[in-house]
Amino acid sequence: MEIVEVSGQEYNTLLSAAHVFNTVGFNTLNADKVDDIKFLVFKDSKVRMGLILGVKGATAKSPFSAPFGGFSMAGSPSLEQLDEAVDALKSWIAGNLLTELVITPPPLLYDPSVLSKVTNVLYRKEFVQKNMDLNYALDLETELPYASLLRKNARKNLNNALANKLALRVCTTPNEQEAAYRVIATNRAAKGYPLRMTWQQMLSTTKIIEADFFLATKDDAAVAAAIVFAVTDDIMQVIYWGDMVEYSHLRPVNFLACQLFEHYRNAGKKVLDIGPSTEDSLPNYGLCDFKESIGCEVSIKPSYIWSV
Known part of the structure; x- marks a missing residue:
C-alpha cells in the first residue's frame, strides 16, 4: 500500500x-x-x-x-x-x-x-486512546411512535409543550435563519457555553453544507431554535439547539426534539444525530440524562493519537 x-x-x-x-x-x-x-x-x-x-x-x-x-x-x-x-x-x-x-x-x-x-x-x-466520548442519536427507522421512546419525565415535558401550543417554523429566509442563530447565541451566553461559529462563519459553512434552520414559537415569539446539518445522505446532525431561558418552563427543546424526529423521519432520513454530551471524555451528567430521556441511543466516539 x-x-x-x-x-x-x-x-x-x-x-x-x-x-x-x-x-x-x-x-x-x-x-x-x-x-x-x-x-x-x-x-x-x-x-x-x-x-x-x-x-x-x-x-x-x-x-x-x-x-x-x-x-x-x-x-x-x-x-x-x-x-x-x-x-x-x-x-x-x-x-x-x-x-x-x-x-x-x-x-x-x-x-x-x-x-x-x-x-x-x-x-x-x-495508537493510544486519547478520548472516549459518548454520542447521542435518535433512530428514525423505528416503527414506534416518538412518545413511546421517552422516559416519564420527558413525556410529561413534551405534553406540557404541546399544551402550550408551541409551533415549529422552518426558516426559509436569511432573516429567519439569522433569528434562529441569535436565539442559540443568546442561550449559549446565558448558560456560559461557547459558541464556536460566528454568524458569518455559519453563512460560509452553509454554502458548502446543506443546513436546516428551525424556530419554535409561542404566539409568534421565538422561544427556541435548532440548526441541523446534512452530514450524510441518511444522517442529519443537530449542530446547535437551545431555548430562550425565560421560556424554558414551556419545555421548547422537548418540543423541538419531537418535531425534528417527525420532520426527518417523514423525509426518509435514518438517524438524527444529537451529538456528544462529553468533553474530552468527561460527561455533562445533566445533558447525558436529558438526551437519554428524549429517546436517544448512545454510541462511542473514540479519538486516537500516535506519536513518532
Missing part, C-alpha cells in the same frame, strides 16, 4: 467523502486554522481510501476543525488492506518529520462494520 499526496481537486475525482466533514470543500473552508492541508490517497492495485489531514506545527489531525473526520473508503476495504494503510500512514508521518497524529473517526453508528475494523487496526498499530 502506498500513499500519494494529491491536490484537493484530484482527491475529489478519486474518492467520495464518508461524510460532509471529510469533503474537500469543508476542509478548504477551514484552511486558516492550520499551516497546511494534506490530501492523501491510499492505493495498491487501485485506490482503497483517502484521508484529509490538517497540519499545524509537527502535529497532523483528522479532523482539524470538525466533530469527527477519519478515513473515506473506496468500497469496503479488507482488514489486511486497513493494516497496510495504517502502516503506510505511520511511515508517511515519520517521513514528513511530523511527531504526532490524531484521528477522531465518526461515532460507531455511522458505519458500525468499517469503524469497528478501523478501531481494531488502530489499537493493534499502537
Whole structure:
C-alpha cells in the first residue's frame, strides 16, 4: 500500500467523502486554522481510501476543525488492506518529520462494520486512546411512535409543550435563519457555553453544507431554535439547539426534539444525530440524562493519537 499526496481537486475525482466533514470543500473552508492541508490517497492495485489531514506545527489531525473526520473508503476495504494503510500512514508521518497524529473517526453508528475494523487496526498499530466520548442519536427507522421512546419525565415535558401550543417554523429566509442563530447565541451566553461559529462563519459553512434552520414559537415569539446539518445522505446532525431561558418552563427543546424526529423521519432520513454530551471524555451528567430521556441511543466516539 502506498500513499500519494494529491491536490484537493484530484482527491475529489478519486474518492467520495464518508461524510460532509471529510469533503474537500469543508476542509478548504477551514484552511486558516492550520499551516497546511494534506490530501492523501491510499492505493495498491487501485485506490482503497483517502484521508484529509490538517497540519499545524509537527502535529497532523483528522479532523482539524470538525466533530469527527477519519478515513473515506473506496468500497469496503479488507482488514489486511486497513493494516497496510495504517502502516503506510505511520511511515508517511515519520517521513514528513511530523511527531504526532490524531484521528477522531465518526461515532460507531455511522458505519458500525468499517469503524469497528478501523478501531481494531488502530489499537493493534499502537495508537493510544486519547478520548472516549459518548454520542447521542435518535433512530428514525423505528416503527414506534416518538412518545413511546421517552422516559416519564420527558413525556410529561413534551405534553406540557404541546399544551402550550408551541409551533415549529422552518426558516426559509436569511432573516429567519439569522433569528434562529441569535436565539442559540443568546442561550449559549446565558448558560456560559461557547459558541464556536460566528454568524458569518455559519453563512460560509452553509454554502458548502446543506443546513436546516428551525424556530419554535409561542404566539409568534421565538422561544427556541435548532440548526441541523446534512452530514450524510441518511444522517442529519443537530449542530446547535437551545431555548430562550425565560421560556424554558414551556419545555421548547422537548418540543423541538419531537418535531425534528417527525420532520426527518417523514423525509426518509435514518438517524438524527444529537451529538456528544462529553468533553474530552468527561460527561455533562445533566445533558447525558436529558438526551437519554428524549429517546436517544448512545454510541462511542473514540479519538486516537500516535506519536513518532
